[in-house]
Each structure stands twice: as structure tokens, then as C-alpha cells.
Amino acid sequence: MTSRHFSIETIGIVGTGAMGRGIAQIAALAGLTVRLYDTNPAAIGAARDYLAETFAKLTAKGKLDQARSLAALANVSGAQVIGDLADCDLVVEAIVEKLDVKQALFRELETVVSGRCVLASNTSSLSITAIAAGCTNPSRVAGYHFFNPVPLMKIVEVIDGLRSDPAVGDALMDLTRRMGHTPVRAKDMPGFIVNHAGRGMNTEGLRIAGEGVASFADIDRIMREQAGFRLGPFELLDLTALDVSHPVMESIYHQFYEEPRFTPSPITGTRLAGGLIGRKTGEGFYRYEDGKQQVPAEASAPTELPQSVWVSKRYPQAHEAVVQLIVKTGVKLDDGATPAADSLIVVTPFGHDATTAAVDEALDATRVVAIDTLFPLAAAQRRTLMTTPATSRAARETAHALFAADGIPVTVIRDSTGFVAQRVVATIVNIGCDIAQKQIATPDDIDLAVTLGLGYPRGPLALGDALGAKTILTILRNIFSVLGEPRYRPSPWLARRAQLGLSLTQRDAADTQTETQQ
Known part of the structure; x- marks a missing residue:
């Protein structure tokens, strides 16, 4: 690109399916001139009819005034041939996910549009660099990944290919905000941020x-x-x-x-x-x-409580949380250094399975039941228990009754390294940390993309901070120690920040200081 500052006022959209229509809708409402093109001429008229109907529904519901509705529809016109996109400042393709088809389209567009026109791909899985490789001027090509349904999913990934001019990404970031969406910036890597x-x-x-x-x-x-x-x-x-x-x-x-x-x-x-x-x-x-x-119905919880309960002290904070819960039931606590012969045995592993927890403390596996304490037990809407392969039915059912005594539903699972929630959450956090480690996106953009794009309660880095980076690291290391599978190896981003007591959202201090000085 010859200029580092340029505006986008006319946008061409190739492909009039759900994604193309959605992009056209928010662009037209933002006051942009929109040209719709599709290899199927009938699809262009159908798309404009769809937009007219959508704007009319929004007006009827009071979400859009009549004048703005009419103006938005007037902003949209059909391009009968690809040459009708010649005056566009930006062309976004939202066509089939095939690399050769996208490359061919961009090569054709280059013969039509001006030298300053930005070419953007809405691909969700293909390399932006590979798409741009078929172009004479790959610097004008960037990724512009919207999510379905476009009007409701307020996140857009702006992706820089290896040869993309940074000014292109800057312009797309600005345009996204103008259309009322939130942009995040990513390097060209598989899946970008959200996927x-x-x-x-x-x-x-x-x-x-x-x-x-x-x-x-x-x-x-x-x-x-x-x-x-x-x-x-x-x-x-x-x-x-x-x-x-x-x-x-x-x-x-x-x-x-x-x-x-x-x-x-x-x-x-x-x-x-x-x-x-x-x-x-x-x-x-x-x-x-x-x-x-x-959804299949859940069976009712058993009602027969154990006579006494011994709780592992391996993790003191978890021990205290479990004891507080048991005290409220009135069941006798076994405070011995080792469990009495008739006590239910409760362990609180992080990352280990119930079997490993039982063996590590030389406990009778037939009476061992594990409880997941990663999330606060007292405030939980559900609790998870886990048995060893040797756990007796009586131990399983009395433990279920005990931890469901206050009316909170309990799920009992078979033995698993890291229960369910620990495994899934630790994996989410770890992959988020690895995205940051690879510098695919900033920590802030990773969390923003995930909360808006996937609807998670927190982004992966903020989630790791909330639960404790050291705890997440312990879970992953313990799963790895049992299974030996490299999928559970901790990201260096997680391991280093956990050891130093730093937030997972914190970038390297020297990098931050350098940016401040510039």
C-alpha cells in the first residue's frame, strides 16, 4: 500500500450466503456503500430481499428507526459482473473454504479494483499468507474473520499475513469499530485466536x-x-x-x-x-x-449418610473447604492421622486421579472417593465426585448422599486424571497461554476474542488468574505425570508466570517498557 492512512467508504462483498449477508447488514447500517456480488445472479436479489425484510423487522420491533432502515437498504446494490466492484475501497470474500478458489477470486479482483483497494478474506481456517500468495500485490491482503450470526456476534478477527501491510490491518480495525463491532488483531496461524x-x-x-x-x-x-x-x-x-x-x-x-x-x-x-x-x-x-x-433425567441422590468421614490433608485449603461442608451435615469427622476402619475416605486431588491419590497416601482404595475442589464447594451449583476402580458401591453412594445433603446436585464419575472441570479448564488456560507465548495475539486480545467469540465466562488467561496459575500448573503437571501424554505439557507462558507470581495477562516487562518509551 502506498499510504498508511486511508478510509473505507465502499465495500464489495463476494458471496451472499449467511456470512456475506451479515457483513452487508452491519456495513449498510454503518453508512457504507455496499456492493453485493455472487456467481449466482439470483442469490444477489435474494440477499437484498433478505436485508429489506431484516431491516423491516428491526423497524417493527423499535430497534431501528424508519429513516435509518430506508437509508441502509439504499446503501446496498447488486454487482451484476465482477467489474462492478471496480470502485470499492475494500472487497471481502465470503465464499467456499477452498484455497484454490479464493486465490483465483483474488487474482481476478486484482485485474478489476484500484491499486489501493484492500482485499480481505473471511476464512475461518485457511492461511491468509497462502491466499495472498496468488496475488501480484500480497501486501493489500488481510484476514477479516466475522462470526455467525454477524449482527449478533460482536467480535471480528483482523489477521495479518506475512506480507500484509500493517496499514491494511489498521484500516480494518477502524472499520470494525465504525460498524459497531470489536476488533482483535492476530498473526496468521491456524485457527487464528478463537478457533x-x-x-x-x-x-x-x-x-x-x-x-x-x-x-x-x-x-x-x-x-x-x-x-x-x-x-x-x-x-x-x-x-x-x-x-x-x-x-x-x-x-x-x-x-x-x-x-x-x-x-x-x-x-x-x-x-x-x-x-x-x-x-x-x-x-x-x-x-x-x-x-x-x-436431556436424560438424573437419578435421585441416595439418602444414607456415612457413619464417619476422613478427609485427606494433602491440600490444606481443599481439606478445610470439604470439612466445612461435612460439619453442616452433622456427620462425624474422623480426625485421625490415618482413617479408621469404618470411615469413608475423601481425597481432594488436583490433576491426579483417585487411584493415584489413594496409592500416594497408602489409603484403602475400596473406601476412597475424590471430590473436585477447584471451584468453591459452598457456592457450587453442582459438585463432582470420582471413584477408583476398587471403590465399593456403599462408599460411592454414601459419599454421594453426603455431598448432596444440602440439595446441591452431585455427579459421580469414573476415575479420571483431573476429574472433568479441572482437565477441561486447565487445557483451555494452557492453550490460551500458548497463543500468548507464540505471540499470535496480545493477552488482552486473546481474552477479549474468547469471551466474545466463544461466550466463555472469562478469557483463558483471566480464568487462569482467577483459579490460580500455580493451581493450573499443578493440575497439568500431575495429569502429565500420570498419563505421560505431551498434550498436557504446560506452556512456558504459564509455567514462568506461575513460578514468578505474575498475572497470566502480563506481557514481558521489557516489551511493555519499550512500547511505553516509543
Whole structure:
């Protein structure tokens, strides 16, 4: 680009599907001149009709005044041939996710538009650098990744390819704000920020299910009601649909050259092949009747309490939280250095499974039940218990009754390194830390992208801070020590900041000081 400061007033959009229409809607409402182009001429008229209907509905609901509605629609026109995009300041492609097709389009656009026109791709999974490689002037090409539905998903990823002029990204950042959305900046890496960070929830949830630890519904309940997420991994997969999400999982895994953190699951491949795609087809991990999710009912909690309970002191803070809960039930506490012969044994591992916790303290595994204390027990909407393979039915049921005595639902799972919530949350935090370590985006933009793009209660770095970076590091190291799988190796960003007592959102001090001096 020849100028580092330029404005965008006329935007061309190639592809008039859901994404193209959504981008056109917010652009037109922002006062931009919008030209719609599609290889199917009928689709252009259908898109403009859709926008007219949408603006009319918003006006009827009082969300848009009549004058602005009419002005927005007047801003939108169809481009009958690609040459009608010649006067655009920006052209955004929202077409099929195939590299050769996008490259061919951009090569054709270069013969039509002016030298200062920005070419942007709405790709969610392809390399911006690779798309730009087919262009005579790759410096004008950048990624401009919106999320569906565009008007409601207020986050936009602006991606710099290796040859992108920074001024292009700057202009797209400004334009995003003008259209009422929030921009985040990312380097060109597989998955950018949101799809990269989203691997933690989905791949780890699938791995837990694949190990037979808990059912799909129980994993979702734990992640919603114990960990505080809006959706569990399987509800989320049903919403996005496996015909979309499974290929993305495979793509990111292969683009990172089989990085173990992103290993897909055969569960989704099998279900996709069987047509169990998700909400839009009426059946996925759940069945849907009239669009309503059908969730299997939970069995009632047992009522017979244990005679006495011994609680491990391996983690003092966790011990105290469990004891406070037990005291309220009136059940006798066993304060001995070792458990009495008839006591229920409760352990509170972080990252270890119940078996390892029992062996480490030389406990009778038939009476051992583990409880997850990562999230505050007293304020929980759900608690999770875990048994060893040797735990007796009596120990399991009395423990269930004990921790459900105050009316809080309890999920009992089979033995698992890191329960459910610990594993998933630690993986989310760890991947977020690795995105920061690789300098794909700033810590602030990582957290912003994830909260707005994925709807998580906190971004991965802020979540790690809230739960304690040292605790997350302990969970990962303990899982790794049991399983030996490299997917659980801690990111250097996490390990160093945990050891130094620094926030996970903190950049290197020297870098921050250098920027301040500039």
C-alpha cells in the first residue's frame, strides 16, 4: 500500500450466503456503500430481499428507526459482473473454504479494483499468507474473520499475513469499530485466536467421553453448573454442527503438524458419518424435538449418610473447604492421622486421579472417593465426585448422599486424571497461554476474542488468574505425570508466570517498557 492512512467508504462483498449477508447488514447500517456480488445472479436479489425484510423487522420491533432502515437498504446494490466492484475501497470474500478458489477470486479482483483497494478474506481456517500468495500485490491482503450470526456476534478477527501491510490491518480495525463491532488483531496461524483457543473445550471434552469417564450429558452439566460455562462441549458441538466443527478440528490438528494438544476424536468422525450432526438435523449428541433439546433425567441422590468421614490433608485449603461442608451435615469427622476402619475416605486431588491419590497416601482404595475442589464447594451449583476402580458401591453412594445433603446436585464419575472441570479448564488456560507465548495475539486480545467469540465466562488467561496459575500448573503437571501424554505439557507462558507470581495477562516487562518509551 502506498499510504498508511486511508478510509473505507465502499465495500464489495463476494458471496451472499449467511456470512456475506451479515457483513452487508452491519456495513449498510454503518453508512457504507455496499456492493453485493455472487456467481449466482439470483442469490444477489435474494440477499437484498433478505436485508429489506431484516431491516423491516428491526423497524417493527423499535430497534431501528424508519429513516435509518430506508437509508441502509439504499446503501446496498447488486454487482451484476465482477467489474462492478471496480470502485470499492475494500472487497471481502465470503465464499467456499477452498484455497484454490479464493486465490483465483483474488487474482481476478486484482485485474478489476484500484491499486489501493484492500482485499480481505473471511476464512475461518485457511492461511491468509497462502491466499495472498496468488496475488501480484500480497501486501493489500488481510484476514477479516466475522462470526455467525454477524449482527449478533460482536467480535471480528483482523489477521495479518506475512506480507500484509500493517496499514491494511489498521484500516480494518477502524472499520470494525465504525460498524459497531470489536476488533482483535492476530498473526496468521491456524485457527487464528478463537478457533485455536476453542480446541481446549471440545477436544478435552471428547477425550473425557472417549475414556468412558462420564456421559455427554454429565460432562455438559459439570461444565455448565460447576465450572460456570454457558454451554458444555457437546451442547456447543450440537450448536455448531459436526459437518462444520469436525473438519475444523482435523484442519487445525494437521496444520499444526499433529500437535497432540489438538488431537481430534474418533467420536465426532463416527457420528458425522452416521448423520448425527447436531441441532440442525434434529439429532446429535442430544435429540431435538421441535427444536428443544432432550436431556436424560438424573437419578435421585441416595439418602444414607456415612457413619464417619476422613478427609485427606494433602491440600490444606481443599481439606478445610470439604470439612466445612461435612460439619453442616452433622456427620462425624474422623480426625485421625490415618482413617479408621469404618470411615469413608475423601481425597481432594488436583490433576491426579483417585487411584493415584489413594496409592500416594497408602489409603484403602475400596473406601476412597475424590471430590473436585477447584471451584468453591459452598457456592457450587453442582459438585463432582470420582471413584477408583476398587471403590465399593456403599462408599460411592454414601459419599454421594453426603455431598448432596444440602440439595446441591452431585455427579459421580469414573476415575479420571483431573476429574472433568479441572482437565477441561486447565487445557483451555494452557492453550490460551500458548497463543500468548507464540505471540499470535496480545493477552488482552486473546481474552477479549474468547469471551466474545466463544461466550466463555472469562478469557483463558483471566480464568487462569482467577483459579490460580500455580493451581493450573499443578493440575497439568500431575495429569502429565500420570498419563505421560505431551498434550498436557504446560506452556512456558504459564509455567514462568506461575513460578514468578505474575498475572497470566502480563506481557514481558521489557516489551511493555519499550512500547511505553516509543
